[in-house]
Amino acid sequence: xxxxxxxxxxxxxxxxxxxxxxxxxxxxxxxxxxxxxxxxxxxxxxxxxxxxxxxxxxxxxxxxxxxxxxxxxxxxxxxxxxxxxxxxxxxxxxxxxxxxxxxxxxxxxxxxxxxxxxxxxxxxxxxxxxxxxxxxxxxxxxxxxxxxxxxxxxxxxxxxxxxxxxxxxxxxxxxxxxxxxxxxxxxxxxxxxxxxxxxxxxxxxxxxxxxxxxxxxxx
Amino acid sequence: xxxxxxxxxxxxxxxxxxxxxxxxxxxxxxxxxxxxxxxxxxxxxxxxxxxxxxxxxxxxxxxxxxxxxxxxxxxxxxxxxxxxxxxxxxxxxxxxxxxxxxxxxxxxxxxxxxxxxxxxxxxxxxxxxxxxxxxxxxxxxxxxxxxxxxxxxxxxxxxxxxxxxxxxxxxxxxxxxxxxxxxxxxxxxxxxxxxxxxxxxxxxxxxxxxxxxxxxxxxxxxxxxxxxxxxx
Numbered sequence: 291x292x293x294x295x296x297x298x299x300x301x302x303x304x305x306x307x308x309x310x311x312x313x314x315x316x317x318x319x320x321x322x323x324x325x326x327x328x329x330x331x332x333x334x335x336x337x338x339x340x341x342x343x344x345x346x347x348x349x350x351x352x353x354x355x356x357x358x359x360x361x362x363x364x365x366x367x368x369x370x371x372x373x374x375x376x377x378x379x380x381x382x383x384x385x386x387x388x389x390x391x392x393x394x395x396x397x398x399x400x401x402x403x404x405x406x407x408x409x410x411x412x413x414x415x416x417x418x419x420x421x422x423x424x425x426x427x428x429x430x431x432x433x434x435x436x437x438x439x440x441x442x443x444x445x446x447x448x449x450x451x452x453x454x455x456x457x458x459x460x461x462x463x464x465x466x467x468x469x470x471x472x473x474x475x476x477x478x479x480x481x482x483x484x485x486x487x488x489x490x491x492x493x494x495x496x497x498x499x500x501x502x503x504x505x506x507x508x509x
Numbered sequence: 510x511x512x513x514x515x516x517x518x519x520x521x522x523x524x525x526x527x528x529x530x531x532x533x534x535x536x537x538x539x540x541x542x543x544x545x546x547x548x549x550x551x552x553x554x555x556x557x558x559x560x561x562x563x564x565x566x567x568x569x570x571x572x573x574x575x576x577x578x579x580x581x582x583x584x585x586x587x588x589x590x591x592x593x594x595x596x597x598x599x600x601x602x603x604x605x606x607x608x609x610x611x612x613x614x615x616x617x618x619x620x621x622x623x624x625x626x627x628x629x630x631x632x633x634x635x636x637x638x639x640x641x642x643x644x645x646x647x648x649x650x651x652x653x654x655x656x657x658x659x660x661x662x663x664x665x666x667x668x669x670x671x672x673x674x675x676x677x678x679x680x681x682x683x684x685x686x687x688x689x690x691x692x693x694x695x696x697x698x699x700x701x702x703x704x705x706x707x708x709x710x711x712x713x714x715x716x717x718x719x720x721x722x723x724x725x726x727x728x729x730x731x732x733x734x735x736x737x738x739x740x741x
Contacts, residue, residue, distance in 0.1 A: 359601050
């Protein structure tokens with residue numbers, strides 16, 4: 291059965307990376323289309339008219355939007371290999387809850403760490419660390435958020451790791467000093483090919499953030 | 510083992526009513542615990558220490574929080590009267606629109622109804638412009654939902670599904686906000702399909718039995734946010 295899979299994305303997006311890791315875990319071949327977010331293509335505006343955002347997965351011509359919704363879709367279509375979600379309802383509900391927590395709490399406050407200065411930045415740093423510490427407590431002594439296996443919650447959070455050097459440099463703090471278990475967990479995830487081959491180099495992301503700060507006029 | 514299902518919620522909250530609607534649809538017995546949101550119970554804080562919010566479903570002692578997560582858990586645990594379609598693309602679609610309603614619609618509706626008189630005083634003209642912008646935004650968002658409904662009786666097709674339940678904010682609470690604030694948003698001329706859907710939705714037994722009394726709700730929102738300042 292030949293399926294046509296296209297991913298519209300941008301290399302530096304932690305949301306797009308989630309989809310790329312999921313596709314890699316399942317061994318799915320796909321066409322990758324890099325989007326310039328400062329000059330959005332007609333294609334993107336057509337396939338995601340509501341949010342006009344990446345990532346968008348196009349499967350047999352039909353678009354799926356929102357990274358965690360796309361990941362669940364991938365897991366349900368290619369359900370014969372490498373499950374990303376647990377099989378029982380309660381662990382599945384917990385996985386959805388924590389992935390939703392990452393979405394609601396990590397992105398916005400992390401963005402403030404590199405786009406603000408002074409008191410606002412200090413408050414953002416504090417909240418960012420507190421959020422990671424909540425996640426550390428949830429991880430506990432398990433190797434992964436999924437327990438013994440890398441799963442949905444790990445996938446939803448690990449992609450932020452590629453931005454950590456940028457956060458640390460602009461925020462002038464060490465994430466490892468505050469949240470050592472998160473860093474240990476991240477390094478464990480990076481031992482997986484699907485993660486290591488997807489996450490861009492932290493220095494490359496940092497260079498990108500430098501350009502973005504100039505554009506936002508943060509300096 | 511006897512099954513114990515608890516729902517921590519609040520009488521006026523569309524989010525906790527969603528949970529009750531889904532349980533009722535599936536014929537699941539549960540015990541409802543009304544939370545005073547100004548004085549949260551130790552049980553609520555124990556079962557949802559992360560967000561400290563309602564609703565929380567506690568099934569045989571195990572808590573699930575976040576209404577859309579709870580709806581999926583209910584569907585996967587009690588298989589009668591499924592509320593999510595089987596097809597993965599249809600499922601993704603239902604999830605997308607449910608998220609759209611929660612993330613985009615509600616805050617826009619609140620802003621349109623109460624934005625200009627919420628918080629500090631603003632000059633009348635500036636408030637008017639903000640208000641018009643908010644109303645326009647709600648109109649655009651409702652148009653997306655109108656288009657998504659197409660010719661279906663419910664968002665879920667022939668029967669009420671997860672997206673219909675998630676859209677309870679549009680199907681019932683929106684009418685309440687409109688009356689409480691005096692702002693018209695869901696008009697029949699612009700949104701005939703959505704209006705028809707709302708009428709059908711509130712007649713479904715499992716839904717009807719879980720709608721808070723309209724007058725009480727209107728009074729509550731009028732009291733909380735004021736009677737609105739839209740010029741008609």
